[in-house]
Amino acid sequence: MNSLIAIMKKNVRQYMMVIALAVAMIAFGFLTDGIFFRPVNLTNLVLQNSYVLILAVGMLLCTLTGNVDLSVGSIVCFIGALCGVMMVDLQWNPYVAMLLAIIVGVLIGMWQGFWIAFVNVPPFIATLAGMLVFRGLGQVIMKGQTKAPFPREFQVISSGYIPDPFGGAVVGTTTLHLFTLLIGSIIVALIIFGEIKKRRKQQQYGFDLLPTGIWLAKVLFIAAALLAFTVVFAVYRGFPNILVLLGILVVGYQFVASKTVQGRHIYALGGNRKAAELSGVKVRWVMFWIYTNMALLAAVAAMVFTARLNSATPKAGQGFEMDAIAACYVGGSAVSGGVGTVIGAVVGGLFIGVLNNGMSIIGISTDWQQAIKGFVLLAAVAFDLYSKSRSSKVA
Amino acid sequence: MADRSTLLSMKHITKSFPGVKALDDVSLDVKTAQIHALVGENGAGKTTLMKVLSGVYPYGTYEGDIFFEGTHCTFANINQSERAGIVIIHQELALSPYLSIAENMFIGDERAKYNIINWDKTREDALEYMKLVGLNENPNLPVNKLGVGKQQMVEIAKALAKHAKLLILDEPTSALNEKDSAHLLEILKELRDTNNISSVLISHKLNEVAAVADSITILRDGRAIETLEVERDQNGTASISEDRIVKGMVGREITEMYPKRDNPIGDVLFEIKEWTVSNPDNPERKKLDGVNVTVRAGEVVGLAGLVGAGRTELAMSVFGRSYGENISGKTLIEGKEVDITTIPKAIAHGVAYVPEDRKEHGLVMIQNVKENITIAKLEKLTKMATINEHEENMVAEEYCKRLNVKTPTILQTTGNLSGGNQQKVVLSKWLFSDPRVLLLDEPTRGIDVGAKHEIYLIINALAAEGMACLLISSEMPEIIGMSDRIYVMSEGRITAELEGKTATQEEIMRNILNN
Numbered sequence: 087m088n089s090l091i092a093i094m095k096k097n098v099r100q101y102m103m104v105i106a107l108a109v110a111m112i113a114f115g116f117l118t119d120g121i122f123f124r125p126v127n128l129t130n131l132v133l134q135n136s137y138v139l140i141l142a143v144g145m146l147l148c149t150l151t152g153n154v155d156l157s158v159g160s161i162v163c164f165i166g167a168l169c170g171v172m173m174v175d176l177q178w179n180p181y182v183a184m185l186l187a188i189i190v191g192v193l194i195g196m197w198q199g200f201w202i203a204f205v206n207v208p209p210f211i212a213t214l215a216g217m218l219v220f221r222g223l224g225q226v227i228m229k230g231q232t233k234a235p236f237p238r239e240f241q242v243i244s245s246g247y248i249p250d251p252f253g254g255a256v257v258g259t260t261t262l263h264l265f266t267l268l269i270g271s272i273i274v275a276l277i278i279f280g281e282i283k284k285r286r287k288q289q290q291y292g293f294d295l296l297p298t299g300i301w302l303a304k305v306l307f308i309a310a311a312l313l314a315f316t317v318v319f320a321v322y323r324g325f326p327n328i329l330v331l332l333g334i335l336v337v338g339y340q341f342v343a344s345k346t347v348q349g350r351h352i353y354a355l356g357g358n359r360k361a362a363e364l365s366g367v368k369v370r371w372v373m374f375w376i377y378t379n380m381a382l383l384a385a386v387a388a389m390v391f392t393a394r395l396n397s398a399t400p401k402a403g404q405g406f407e408m409d410a411i412a413a414c415y416v417g418g419s420a421v422s423g424g425v426g427t428v429i430g431a432v433v434g435g436l437f438i439g440v441l442n443n444g445m446s447i448i449g450i451s452t453d454w455q456q457a458i459k460g461f462v463l464l465a466a467v468a469f470d471l472y473s474k475s476r477s478s479k480v481a
Numbered sequence: 482m483a484d485r486s487t488l489l490s491m492k493h494i495t496k497s498f499p500g501v502k503a504l505d506d507v508s509l510d511v512k513t514a515q516i517h518a519l520v521g522e523n524g525a526g527k528t529t530l531m532k533v534l535s536g537v538y539p540y541g542t543y544e545g546d547i548f549f550e551g552t553h554c555t556f557a558n559i560n561q562s563e564r565a566g567i568v569i570i571h572q573e574l575a576l577s578p579y580l581s582i583a584e585n586m587f588i589g590d591e592r593a594k595y596n597i598i599n600w601d602k603t604r605e606d607a608l609e610y611m612k613l614v615g616l617n618e619n620p621n622l623p624v625n626k627l628g629v630g631k632q633q634m635v636e637i638a639k640a641l642a643k644h645a646k647l648l649i650l651d652e653p654t655s656a657l658n659e660k661d662s663a664h665l666l667e668i669l670k671e672l673r674d675t676n677n678i679s680s681v682l683i684s685h686k687l688n689e690v691a692a693v694a695d696s697i698t699i700l701r702d703g704r705a706i707e708t709l710e711v712e713r714d715q716n717g718t719a720s721i722s723e724d725r726i727v728k729g730m731v732g733r734e735i736t737e738m739y740p741k742r743d744n745p746i747g748d749v750l751f752e753i754k755e756w757t758v759s760n761p762d763n764p765e766r767k768k769l770d771g772v773n774v775t776v777r778a779g780e781v782v783g784l785a786g787l788v789g790a791g792r793t794e795l796a797m798s799v800f801g802r803s804y805g806e807n808i809s810g811k812t813l814i815e816g817k818e819v820d821i822t823t824i825p826k827a828i829a830h831g832v833a834y835v836p837e838d839r840k841e842h843g844l845v846m847i848q849n850v851k852e853n854i855t856i857a858k859l860e861k862l863t864k865m866a867t868i869n870e871h872e873e874n875m876v877a878e879e880y881c882k883r884l885n886v887k888t889p890t891i892l893q894t895t896g897n898l899s900g901g902n903q904q905k906v907v908l909s910k911w912l913f914s915d916p917r918v919l920l921l922d923e924p925t926r927g928i929d930v931g932a933k934h935e936i937y938l939i940i941n942a943l944a945a946e947g948m949a950c951l952l953i954s955s956e957m958p959e960i961i962g963m964s965d966r967i968y969v970m971s972e973g974r975i976t977a978e979l980e981g982k983t984a985t986q987e988e989i990m991r992n993i994l995n996n
Contacts, residue, residue, distance in 0.1 A: 360842050
C-alpha cells in the first residue's frame, strides 16, 4: 500500500487528469440517471468539443514555448466567413474551397509567425493583434450577414459517420456498426501491444518500472474504457467522421512531439530558450512553424465548426482561444513552458467538455458553468504548482 | 583618525552551497570611518561574503556571527540590514531609468504623509543628500539622462538617505572612466572624514585599492588569507604596493590538482584572425579589437583575464555569432576559412562551446540527462524524421559511463544532479556533436574539487585525441596548470602570449593590469 502511494505521488500529475476525467464521467452518469452515457449523448459530446480539441492540439505547442495564441477564435471566424463566401455566395466546388481555406490558414499563420519569430514581437501581442484583425476582417467579408446553407459535401465533415462496408448486424432492436467495432478492437490491440513493447524496453534499460499489478490494471483500464466507448458508438451510428479526424490529429501530433527532432527542439526551446539556441536549435524557425501550425489547425477547426452549424456567422469562434488555452493548462502544461503533452491537452479539453455537457444535462445554467470552469482551471494550475514545489523539496 | 571603534565584526563565517564551500571560516572587521578594501580573484567569495552581511542570505543559512555596532545581527532580508545602516550598492545599478533623481532616491522610503507624497520635501531632502556626494543636478531630472558616473552618485546618495553607516560597493568603478572613478573615490574619502561613514570597497582595480584603502582584506578560495593595514606618509603614498596585494591574491601552490599531459602537439587546427566585435548594447564601443588566436591540434590554450575582459564574448561571437554586432575577422580550420556564422553551421564544422553559465546557457534543467546529451546532434540518431529511441538510450548510457556522470538513470531530471555532474552532461552533449575545436568557458566554475579534477582528466583525454581546446578560466592556477600556451586578455585585446610551462601568476596578473 505504501508503495502504491509512493507511485501515485511520483506520477500524480500524469494520472491525475485521467482519473479526474473518469471520476467526473462516472459522477455525471449517476447524477443524470445514465443519460450521460447514452450513445447519442457521448456522440454529441465529441461533436460539441471537437473544434476546441483540435485547437488545443495546436495550442499545446504554443504553451510548450511558454506562450499562447489568442487569435485562434478570430481565425475560426475569418476562415468560416471565407468558406461562406466561396461555397455559399460563389458556389465554388467545396473541395477546392476547403483546400483554399487551408492555404489561407497557413498564410495567416506565417504572417503571425513572421512577426513573432523574426521581429521579436511578443506572441501575446502579435496574436492579440491577430485576434482583432481577423475578427474584423471576417466581419468585413461577411458584411455582417450569416452565410448559409453549405453544400452537403462540406456538412459531412461534422455530421457524417464512417460507412459500414459490412452492412451492420442487427441485435435485438439496434443495429451494431461492425466496422466501428473492428477499428476499435484493432486500436485497443495496438495499444496493448505498444504498452508491452514499451515495458520490455524499460526493463532492458533498467528504468523505473511500475509494479506489474499496477501496470496491468492501468493497461486493462485503458483497454476496457476504449472498448466500452467503441461499443457505445457502434450502438448509435458508428464513429463520427470528426472523431476519426481528431484521432488522426492527436496521434500524429503526439508522434511529432515525442518522437521527432522537431518535437524535441520544441521541448528544449520551452525548457530553456538560450540553452537550446546555443545547442544549435533554430529557435526562430521553431517559433515560426509553431504559430504557422496553430493557424493551420485553426482553419481546420473553422471548417469543422462551420460545417456543424451549417452556417458562417460573425460571432463564430468567440472565446475558443480561451477554451483551448484552458484545456492545455488543465491538461498539465506548465505556464513557464517546456512541460506538457498532446494527450494531456486533449484530456484537459475533454474534462472541460464533460463538465459542460454533464452540467447542462443536470440543468445547471451556463452562467454557473462558466464560473465552475474558471475554478477548475485555477485549481488545476494551483495544484500543478503545489505538487511541483513539493516534489522539488523532496529532491 | 583617532576615533576608530569597531563598526562591523564578522566572525567565522562559513557558507556552503550544494557541492561547494563558498566561504570557509572568514572573519572581517571594519572600523568606524574606514575604507576597507576586499580583494581576491573571481570566485574567491567576496560577493558571497557581502550577501551574507546584507541579509541576501538570511541568518541561519550560514554559520558564524555578525556584530554591527556591538549588536548581534540576525538579518532575514535586505530591508533589515538597511535599517541597521548597512547599504549595498551593486555592480549593476538598481535605478529606475524613467524616474527622477529624487524619486529614485526615496523609492521604498517615500517622503509621504497618509500615503500622499510630499514632493517639496522629497526635492528638499534629495538636494541635501545630493550635495553630500557633489551631485549638482536638478532633482527632477530622470536618471537615464545622467551619465553612468552620476548615476553611481545617485546610488550613493540614495544609500546615504537610508542613513547608511556602512556602504558596500561592489566593483563601483568597473563601468566608469578614470575621471568619474577618481571623483567617486574622492567622495568615499570625504564621507569617511566628515561624516564618519565607512565603506567596504570590492574592486579588481588594485591601483584604486592602494590609493584609498585604509585596510585591505584578501580572500582566496573562500578563505580570508590576510588583512593588511595601510599606512600613508605625508605625500599620501601607501605602505602597501600593488605587487604585495597581487602576491596575496594568487599565492597558492599548484599541486597534483592538474594532471600531466604529454601528447604530441600537431599542426595549427583552429585560427581566429583580426576578430573585432562591437558591444550590442553600445555599438560604438568595441568589445573585442583585432584579436588573433591560434590553437593547434592536441593543444590546450588558456585565455586568462578578468571578468569583462572579453573572453566569453570572444568565444560566443566565434561560436555562431551568438554575441555581438558588427563582427569582422576570419575563422579558419586547418588553414581554410570556414563559415561558422550560425550555431548550426558552427556545430557542423566541429566547433563546440561549453558555456560559462551552465544553468542559463548550458542545459535545459527540466529535461532529463538523455535529452540534454543528444540535443546538439539529434540528426545522428534520426531515421525518416524519427528519433531512434534505442540508439539514443545507448548513446546516453555510453557518455554517462565514459565521463563518469553520476546519475541513477539517464532519465533523471538534469536539474537534480550536482554541479559537477551537470557540467559533465554539458561536456557529453558537446562530445556527442563530434567536435574538433572545443571552446571551454569556465568549465570548472562552481563545482567541487573532486569533480574539477575529473574535468581536467577529460580535457586532457580530448586533447590527446587531437582536439584543439581553448580554455577560458578566471582561476589562474587552473590556466597555468592546464595550458600549453596562455593568451592574456585585457579590455578586448590580447596583451601577452606566454608559455604555459613557465608562466607565473604574477606575470599574468601584471599583464592584465598593465594594459
